[in-house]
Amino acid sequence: MKAFLDPMPQALHGLRVVEFTAGMAGPWIGRFMAYCGAEVVKVESKNHPDVTRVYVPPWAPEMGVQTQLSPWFTDWNAGKRLVALDLARPAAVELCKRLVAISDVVVENYSTGVMDKLGLGYAELQRVKSDLIMCSSSGYGDSGPYRGYVTWGPNIEALSGLATLSGFPERECTITQYAYPDPVSALHGLFAIMCALDYRRRTGQGQYISLSQYEATASVIGHFLMEYLANGREPARLGNRSRHAAPHGCYRCKGEDRWCAIAVFTDEEWKRFCGVVGEPEWITDPRFATLSARLANAAALDRLIEQWTSRRSDYEVMTALQEAGIAAGVVQNVEDQFRRDPQLAARHFFEEIEHAQKGTVVANGIPLGLTGTPGRTRGTGAAIGQDNDYVFGELLGMTPEEIQRCVEAGAIERP
Amino acid sequence: MTLDLSPPEGQALFKRLAQTAHVIIETFPPGYLDSLGLGYEVLKQANPGLVLTSITGFGQTGPQAHFKSADLVAGALGGALHVTGEADDPPVTLAGSQAHMMASVTAAVSSMIALHHSAVTGEGQHVDISVEEVVVAATHICGVGKWLDDGIIPRRMGTGLFAAIPSGTYPCKDGLVYLIVNRPAHWKALAHWIHEVTGNEAVLDPLFDGPAANRAADRAFLDGCIADLTARFTVDEVYHEGQRRHIAVTPVHTAAAVADDPHLAARQYFVEVEHLGLGTLRYPGAPYRHAATPWRIARPAPRIGEHNEEIYCGELGLSAETFRALQESGII
Numbered sequence: 001m002k003a004f005l006d007p008m009p010q011a012l013h014g015l016r017v018v019e020f021t022a023g024m025a026g027p028w029i030g031r032f033m034a035y036c037g038a039e040v041v042k043v044e045s046k047n048h049p050d051v052t053r054v055y056v057p058p059w060a061p062e063m064g065v066q067t068q069l070s071p072w073f074t075d076w077n078a079g080k081r082l083v084a085l086d087l088a089r090p091a092a093v094e095l096c097k098r099l100v101a102i103s104d105v106v107v108e109n110y111s112t113g114v115m116d117k118l119g120l121g122y123a124e125l126q127r128v129k130s131d132l133i134m135c136s137s138s139g140y141g142d143s144g145p146y147r148g149y150v151t152w153g154p155n156i157e158a159l160s161g162l163a164t165l166s167g168f169p170e171r172e173c174t175i176t177q178y179a180y181p182d183p184v185s186a187l188h189g190l191f192a193i194m195c196a197l198d199y200r201r202r203t204g205q206g207q208y209i210s211l212s213q214y215e216a217t218a219s220v221i222g223h224f225l226m227e228y229l230a231n232g233r234e235p236a237r238l239g240n241r242s243r244h245a246a247p248h249g250c251y252r253c254k255g256e257d258r259w260c261a262i263a264v265f266t267d268e269e270w271k272r273f274c275g276v277v278g279e280p281e282w283i284t285d286p287r288f289a290t291l292s293a294r295l296a297n298a299a300a301l302d303r304l305i306e307q308w309t310s311r312r313s314d315y316e317v318m319t320a321l322q323e324a325g326i327a328a329g330v331v332q333n334v335e336d337q338f339r340r341d342p343q344l345a346a347r348h349f350f351e352e353i354e355h356a357q358k359g360t361v362v363a364n365g366i367p368l369g370l371t372g373t374p375g376r377t378r379g380t381g382a383a384i385g386q387d388n389d390y391v392f393g394e395l396l397g398m399t400p401e402e403i404q405r406c407v408e409a410g411a412i413e414r415p
Numbered sequence: 416m417t418l419d420l421s422p423p424e425g426q427a428l429f430k431r432l433a434q435t436a437h438v439i440i441e442t443f444p445p446g447y448l449d450s451l452g453l454g455y456e457v458l459k460q461a462n463p464g465l466v467l468t469s470i471t472g473f474g475q476t477g478p479q480a481h482f483k484s485a486d487l488v489a490g491a492l493g494g495a496l497h498v499t500g501e502a503d504d505p506p507v508t509l510a511g512s513q514a515h516m517m518a519s520v521t522a523a524v525s526s527m528i529a530l531h532h533s534a535v536t537g538e539g540q541h542v543d544i545s546v547e548e549v550v551v552a553a554t555h556i557c558g559v560g561k562w563l564d565d566g567i568i569p570r571r572m573g574t575g576l577f578a579a580i581p582s583g584t585y586p587c588k589d590g591l592v593y594l595i596v597n598r599p600a601h602w603k604a605l606a607h608w609i610h611e612v613t614g615n616e617a618v619l620d621p622l623f624d625g626p627a628a629n630r631a632a633d634r635a636f637l638d639g640c641i642a643d644l645t646a647r648f649t650v651d652e653v654y655h656e657g658q659r660r661h662i663a664v665t666p667v668h669t670a671a672a673v674a675d676d677p678h679l680a681a682r683q684y685f686v687e688v689e690h691l692g693l694g695t696l697r698y699p700g701a702p703y704r705h706a707a708t709p710w711r712i713a714r715p716a717p718r719i720g721e722h723n724e725e726i727y728c729g730e731l732g733l734s735a736e737t738f739r740a741l742q743e744s745g746i747i
Contacts, residue, residue: 009536011528011529011531011532012528012531012532014535024556032524036528051597051598054626055578055626055627069564071560071561071563071564072555072556072560072561074560075555075560076555135703140678141682141704142704143681143682144678144679144681144682145677145678145681146658146678147678149658149665150601150658150661150662150663151663151665152579152595152597152663154574154576154579154582154593154595155593155595155663155664155665156665157593158584158591158592158593158665158666158667158668159593159665159666159668159673160668160673161668161669161670161672161673162509162510162511163574163593163667163668164667164668164669164670165510165511165670166499166507166508166509166510167500167507168500168504168507171500171501171504172584172591172667173574173584173591173667174499174500174507174509174574175573175574175575175576175583175584175593176495176498176499176509176554177498177499177556177557177569177571177572177576177577178495178498178553178554178555178556178557178558179556179576180509180513180553182556183517183552183553183555184516184517184520184553185702187517187520187521187524188520188702188703189703190524191520191523191524191527191703192703192705194524194527194528194530194531195527195705195708196705196707196708197531198527198530198531198534199707199708201531201534205707206707207705207706207707207708208705208706209703209704209705209706210703210704210706211702211703211704212682212684212702212704214678214679215679215682215684215699215700215701215702216702216703218673218679218684218699218702219699219701219702220511220513220516220517220520221510221511222698222699223511224510224511224670225670225673225674225699226696226698226699227670228670228671228673228674229674229685229696229697229698229699230696230697234669234670234671235510235670237510238510239507239508240487240505240506240507240508242487245485248485248487249487249505250487250491250496250505250506250507252505257570259491259496259505259506260491261485261487261488261490261491261492261496261506262488263485263486263487263488265485322479322482322483325483326483327472327482327483327484327485327487327488328483328488329482329484329487329488329489329491329492330491330492331491331496331497331506332491332492332493332494332497333494333497333498333568333569333570334494334557334558334559334561334562334568334569335562335568337492337494337551337559338559338562338563341492342477342478342479343473343474343477343478343479343480343482343545343547344547344548344551346476346477346478347474347476347477347545347548349548349551350559361560361563362559362560362563363559363560364551364552364555364558364559364560365548365551365552366552367521367544367545367548367549367551367552368521368524368525368528368542368544369474369525369542369543369544369545369548370525370528370529370532370540370542371540371541371542371543372529372532372538372539372540372541373529373532373540
């Protein structure tokens with residue numbers, strides 16, 4: 001297989017990235033870079049495959065766990081080159097170093113200390129590539145008393161304070177179903193790498209970056225932490241309410257588990273809102289006439305609004321309010337987004353890409369919005385070691401015989 | 416700095432600023448800059464390498480580009496709300512405007528990528544960030560790939576993660592921990608710990624070993640077994656003993672617990688920033704530690720127009736007289 005050919009120049013064309021990653025927080029960095037034209041080589045081993053490979057929805061349990069079928073693996077590793085090496089063997093570590101020597105960036109999210117133990121720590125790698133940029137992402141960062149602790153995305157949500165701050169006041173805490181700290185950490189990591197690339201372009205110097213997923217998630221609730229740090233007050237849990245808008249919440253609509261989010265900020269919007277719901281007398285009702293009155297009587301207001309919304313479909317509610325210039329949006333599920341969202345469809349958000357075993361799969365869009373260099377997904381994540389021949393043959397210039405010797409020695413693993 | 420973009424003099428000043436800028440970030444409604452004659456195509460003439468980053472609820476194009484957005488609305492349409500909260504509760508949003516947070520981090524990433532391209536090729540571009548799209552992307556774990564595979568639309572189910580069994584919050588003597596099993600080896604370690612402490616034999620059943628699917632039917636039973644373990648200890652005991660056993664268990668922190676966490680203290684995560692008239696405030700610090708170019712807060716958020724003179728006179732070279740006149744006419 002030859003190098004991917006791009007029909008148009010992409011923003012990160014010419015960069016090569018090697019990643020030692022699993023899950024989402026690490027792989028999503030390479031996913032974005034590959035989408036923007038970088039050549040991304042992911043190193044896995046059969047004994048330690050990316051954990052997402054074993055998450056396969058149970059659509060055919062009798063087929064067992066087929067490691068190419070995970071929709072998470074295929075998406076978060078789309079467009080990458082996949083090689084398989086047994087990193088316990090010195091010959092495999094040497095091959096990694098040869099690969100790093102012709103690359104620009106290394107990304108890893110193994111447990112803290114594992115890369116050092118493998119002989120692939122920053123100091124070792126910098127010897128073969130003096131201006132290397134390496135980003136390590138871990139739950140707690142590379143220092144501090146708990147640096148080796150095991151975490152997954154939801155742990156970080158709990159640890160960072162986000163879980164306790166979120167949700168309805170009568171609940172204990174809220175944890176997302178989408179491991180929010182994973183995308184948060186990946187985006188922070190990618191930003192840090194792009195900053196380091198900028199510095200390298202200007203000075204010729206690479207550097208090591210350590211990212212703490214705990215700190216990345218704490219930073220997106222920094223303003224809440226500030227409230228405690230500055231005033232010593234534990235921030236209150238607001239549910240869907242806002243201190244600056246009322247009504248502000250999710251309102252039940254017609255149908256099973258259907259809701260529309262509504263946010264009314266200004267008095268002008270409030271007047272228009274009253275017009276849409278056909279209750280012009282609310283405008284002068286002392287309970288609702290001003291924002292502070294609406295905030296004080298939010299529960300009563302919510303009940304009245306729900307009497308209007310619950311007799312209408314969620315899309316009807318959204319359209320009627322949006323036509324009056326009021327922020328409203330259906331609480332969409334994944335099927336709504338894929339089948340019923342004209343905006344996502346018009347912007348071609350979902351991408352159909354080829355998959356070796358399934359024919360095609362649908363990938364989520366990469367929301368970078370680069371109109372000059374739009375990016376694209378070049379194939380899904382596939383089998384472990386699927387690109388061994390390209391990477392070791394074409395990139396490292398090894399002969400088939402050399403590759404075969406490494407296979408026999410157990411350093412390179414066949415798919 | 417401040418600038419009134421409606422009069423022609425204001426627009427001319429904006430164009431002059433754009434000439435030497437690397438990136439312009441704006442959050443006006445789509446088409447607003449165009450209507451002033453300050454859209455990307457115009458600015459590009461003055462500065463071909465310019466990156467113009469626009470952040471809007473739904474993007475610059477499409478039938479709903481003009482829709483009004485809000486953080487709650489973006490979280491709703493983007494799919495975050497539908498899957499967050501307790502099964503019997505209404506959908507609920509995360510604290511702290513997380514749709515907008517994610518959009519701003521994505522916009523920062525995208526601007527840096529566009530800047531990289533601009534530095535290499537000399538060609539800038541318009542970056543069109545849609546907050547809705549950012550949320551759809553960030554919630555991909557329960558997104559289109561999974562659903563098209565198994566036909567199950569994920570919805571709210573409390574604190575347990577649908578794909579990881581067991582997982583969720585568990586009560587201790589003095590608070591909650593979050594515990595999640597994501598690898599077969601972690602289940603074994605947890606089962607042995609439960610057995611050791613509570614004498615529960617059932618958890619050792621080999622039928623529970625392996626991937627999460629093998630434990631799916633008994634999720635509620637296993638949650639009970641874990642709660643029986645955690646209830647005997649304090650949060651700190653479960654946290655550190657669990658981690659000693661390589662089990663992914665962590666406390667459910669309050670803001671105070673984050674501020675006082677000895678781990679963050681050892682890493683010097685919080686930094687001090689001097690505020691004029693307020694003394695020193697503690698801020699959350701950098702989530703990424705660059706070895707060669709450490710992040711820092713150079714100064715606190717400025718007051719409105721604080722740097723007008725510095726930029727108009729220093730950067731653009733306006734005379735003190737012109738500057739004063741523009742101030743008096745309200746353009747600056």
